[in-house]
Amino acid sequence: MIQTSGLTRHFTVKKQTVKAVRGLDLQVEEGELVALLGPNGAGKSTTLRMLTTLIPPTSGTAAVAGYDVVVQQREVRRVIGYIGQGNGAAHSQRGRDELVSQGRAYGMSVRESRARAAELIASLDLAAVADRPVSSLSGGQKRRLDIAMGLIHAPRLLFLDEPSTGLDPQNRANLQEHILKLRAEHGTTIVLTTHYLDEADAMAERVIVIDHGTVIADDTPARLKAEHAGDLITLGFASASDAARAAARLDALAGAAVTAAGATVEVRVAGGSRLVPGIIRDLDAAGIAVESTAVNRPTLDDVFLNLTGRSLREGAVGNSGTDTVTAEEVAA
Numbered sequence: 001m002i003q004t005s006g007l008t009r010h011f012t013v014k015k016q017t018v019k020a021v022r023g024l025d026l027q028v029e030e031g032e033l034v035a036l037l038g039p040n041g042a043g044k045s046t047t048l049r050m051l052t053t054l055i056p057p058t059s060g061t062a063a064v065a066g067y068d069v070v071v072q073q074r075e076v077r078r079v080i081g082y083i084g085q086g087n088g089a090a091h092s093q094r095g096r097d098e099l100v101s102q103g104r105a106y107g108m109s110v111r112e113s114r115a116r117a118a119e120l121i122a123s124l125d126l127a128a129v130a131d132r133p134v135s136s137l138s139g140g141q142k143r144r145l146d147i148a149m150g151l152i153h154a155p156r157l158l159f160l161d162e163p164s165t166g167l168d169p170q171n172r173a174n175l176q177e178h179i180l181k182l183r184a185e186h187g188t189t190i191v192l193t194t195h196y197l198d199e200a201d202a203m204a205e206r207v208i209v210i211d212h213g214t215v216i217a218d219d220t221p222a223r224l225k226a227e228h229a230g231d232l233i234t235l236g237f238a239s240a241s242d243a244a245r246a247a248a249r250l251d252a253l254a255g256a257a258v259t260a261a262g263a264t265v266e267v268r269v270a271g272g273s274r275l276v277p278g279i280i281r282d283l284d285a286a287g288i289a290v291e292s293t294a295v296n297r298p299t300l301d302d303v304f305l306n307l308t309g310r311s312l313r314e315g316a317v318g319n320s321g322t323d324t325v326t327a328e329e330v331a332a
């Protein structure tokens, strides 16, 4: 469904070159649900904007549903839906009318457009506001309307740039459910970007981690976690001196990263839960009593930290980009 080779995009800002995307090789099969995960400025939106024909690549190639994104833009646009990052409509039209016009623009009949609009209004929880002017909606309500707009023609391939940013937990859950349902019913291929690691984990069968415009990992969430982050064992002791002695002993454990803070010791190690009984016995034999234990399974956050040395959350702020395409971008 998507195939890119050496996909690259540079921007020139005040004579400085920003290498937003650097030689991406991506492959997405029909029916897959893939999450692009990365911090602010990683190049996620720029990648989606090239794949949706909004901006041309500086070099490299990309094909969507077999069509070249540069020379077959019209064909590409026909098969895709795109919900940009923070492209909220702000006019006096009513949401429902916007949806129907959008359906008509995709060649659907009035009846079909109305039926589809009603279905999306219900499933995205927009019933109470769909007949008000769009300009009067809250940020989260507008976001849900954006998403309904992108879904109106039930596209074969849907691009969602940070679909849940700005939504409250309830609406995030509704949206995730809607996306998964769309996929189950229509076999839609979905590529989304997100800062929410739990979202990538819960929804995507493949996570592509992007940093500084390149792919740094591409795998299932389960394999990424197994490979890049061990379990975290937290041991509690009666005193800081017990903790320090325990940490010194645990340092000998193969493949483990040990840190002591106050009366607790954290051990990051693969297969942690199986090791806990042995650790407790060993410390006990050395006269150090373990007062509490907890084992936490790794998250994608840990994976990102492990891959880059940085936390994804530090950069996780909401909608920063816009989707206005400037003349110089198109020319670049």
Ligand SMILES: Nc1ncnc2c1ncn2[C@@H]1O[C@H](COP(=O)(O)OP(=O)(O)OP(=O)(O)O)[C@@H](O)[C@H]1O
Binding pocket: 011, 012, 013, 018, 019, 020, 021, 038, 039, 040, 041, 042, 043, 044, 045, 046, 047, 085, 320, 321, 329
């Ligand atoms: N129109 C533009 N002109 C100049 N630089 C740009 C433009 N669009 C993006 N960039 C730069 O390209 C890099 C990648 O930006 P991009 O928007 O693709 O990141 P992102 O991964 O979507 O980040 P976020 O999580 O904040 O949305 C950034 O350094 C950004 O400043």
Ligand SMILES: [Mg+2]
Binding pocket: 044, 045, 046, 085, 161, 321
């Ligand atoms: Mg972005």
